[in-house]
Amino acid sequence: MNRSLLAEAETRLTAERDRLVAERWYDGGWRASRLKTLNDKLAGVHAIEERLAKPPSLAHPRPYLLLFSTEGTGRVIISVGNPDTAANVVTFVPGTFSRLGRQRSAIEKIDAIALSAAKAGSPSTAVINWADFRAPQSLVPEALHTRYADGAKADLGRFLDGLRATHEGSPSHNTVVGYSYGALVAGVTARDVGLNADDVVFVAGLGVGVEHAHALRLTGVAADDVGAHVHTVIARNDPVRGLRIFGPQSADPAFGGRAFEPRFASPDPSWKLIDSVRAHSSYFVPGSITLVNIGRIAAGLPAF
CATH class of the missing domain: 1.20.58 (Methane Monooxygenase Hydroxylase; Chain G, domain 1)
Incomplete structure (x- = not known):
């Protein structure tokens, strides 16, 4: 259909x-x-x-187009791997500029996460690009407002509930990865609705809408244990590092989550501070410690 x-x-x-x-x-x-x-x-x-x-392979699992619309800036939900049967299911929430026209980049990211999870030992993985919300289309002023995250939280909550309801066999290990503005979307959803997930990873966010990890709700995770299931990363050369737009940065040890911090977002040592703008988009390049750790978390393993 x-x-x-x-x-x-x-x-x-x-x-x-x-x-x-x-x-x-x-x-x-x-x-x-x-x-x-x-x-x-x-x-x-x-x-x-x-x-x-693309023919299915380890690098390119079988794709499933779960939702498609050209309305507005476009809405897409696409999964690589079958979320109804996979042992590990990842929902990737993209950030600013997410729209139909940016699907090539999003698909590359979810393919990279799926391959990383496989390399970490996941027996079967589905990684979903959840682009079913109106995302900011400018850094200023749109990405400085919470209204896009507020408008997405109910739909994201329902989608995650649906993943649980339709899954076949033993319950899957579910992870939500919020990238850039998507970290705020995931955080606001966890705060106001609850994430039906076992782990959440905040990548390069400008705050996630709460002051402490314990203000987030993950279904099935005890409130006093949430911090152990909240994983965060922001590289030293990322230009958004240190900004407190939507609360303290989740990578701050005082936030209460588990932070893993690469010195630079890219494994390429030539990417210094002069390349800080590129650094914000390099967390999912092959070889990055962030990508390795997301794969491990997706597979139910601790980050390095």
């Missing part, structure tokens, strides 16, 4: 784009803006189609 929606969307978006390209009229910039939006969405559609067409 969702694959049919994907094909229909490609046909519809392509037809509108080609029509606008063929037309020649001045509109004060609306046409150019609409063409940019159409091309962006088509890039996302093509990225999803390409991933769906």
Whole structure:
């Protein structure tokens, strides 16, 4: 069904784009803006189609398109690995700029997490890109507001509950990974709704909406044990390090979680402070300690 929606969307978006390209009229910039939006969405559609067409392998587990919509900036839920049968299930919550047009990057991240979990010893893993919310599309002012996280928390909570309800056989070990603004989404959900998960990983967040890990709720985890299931990371050369936009940074030891701190986000020693902007997007590159640790946490193992 969702694959049919994907094909229909490609046909519809392509037809509108080609029509606008063929037309020649001045509109004060609306046409150019609409063409940019159409091309962006088509890039996302093509990225999803390409991933769906890849033969299953260790590096590219079988994909499942769970939700697809072009409404607004687009909404997508795609899993690599079957979440109904996998022993370990990871829900990845993306951050600022998440939209249909950014699916190629998101898919690369969930594939990398799945491979890392397999290398850590996970017998079967499903990693889901949960892009079913309206994410901020600018650093300033949108990413400085909590309203996007507040608008997402109920849906994320229901989705995680659904993963438990539809899982077959023994209960899976479930992990939520919130990246950048996605860390706030995961944190606000854990605070106000509760995360139906065994572990949560906050990656490069600007605070997660609470002052201490014990204010977070993980279903099935005792309140006095939550800190042992809250994992955090932010690299020294990440430009958001030290910022307290949505509360204290979860990587601060006083926050009460388990922090693992790579000196630099990338394993490449040439990525120094001058490359700090790139550092924020490098946590999931092959060889990064963050990626290794997320794989271990997904497999139910402690981080290094």
